[in-house]
Amino acid sequence: MSDVSLGRLQREVAQLFAIMNTFKRELASIRSPGEPDRFVTMADQLDTIVAATESATNTILQSVEEIAALIAERRDALVTLGSGPWLEQIDQRARAIFEACTFQDITGQRVTKVVNSLKFIDARLNALADLYGREALAAASKAITPVNQVRPAGEVLEGPQLHNKGVSQADIDKMFD
Secondary structure, rough: OOHHHHHHHHHHHHHHHHHHHHHHHHHHHHOOOOOOOOOHHHHHHHHHHHHHHHOOOOOOOHHHHHHHHHHHHHHHHHHOOHHHHHHHHHHHHHHHHHOOOOOHHHHHHHHHHHHHHHHHHHHHHHHHHHHHOOOHHHHHHHHHOOOOOOOOOOOOOOOOOOOOOOOHHHHHHHHHH
C-alpha cells in the first residue's frame, strides 16, 4: 500500500471515528440515563390533550342536549306566546354548537398520528441505543455539559401535570391548613 493510499485511509477512518463520536453524543443527549424519556413524555402529554378535549366536548354536547330538552318541554307554551322565531334562533345556534364540536374528532385523529410517529421514532432510537450500547451512551451523556443541553422554554417547569401525576389539589390545600 502506498503512502498516499495509507494517508487517505487514515483520514477516512478518522472522519468515520469523528462521525461516530458525534452520533454517540447526539444519541446520548436524547437517551440520557436518569432523565425522563422525552418521546414518551410528549406522547403522554398529547394523549392527555386528546382526553381533555374529548371530555370538554362531551360536556358541551350534553349541556346543549339538556338545553334543547328544556326548551322542548316549553315549546308549545312559548309558541303560543309568539316566541316561535326566538325558538328557531336557539335551535340554529344549538345545531351550530354540535357542528363546531366535530373539531374534537378530527383533532384527536391528527394528534394520534403524531403520537404514533413519536412512538415509532422512540422505538428506532431505542434500537440504536441498544446497538451502540447503553453503557457507552451513559458515559457519553456524562460528557455533555448542561450548557450543551438547552431545554426548550417551558420544559423546565413542571406545570400541567398528567392525570394522577404530581401534587394533588388536596395536598396543596393541606399545606395551607
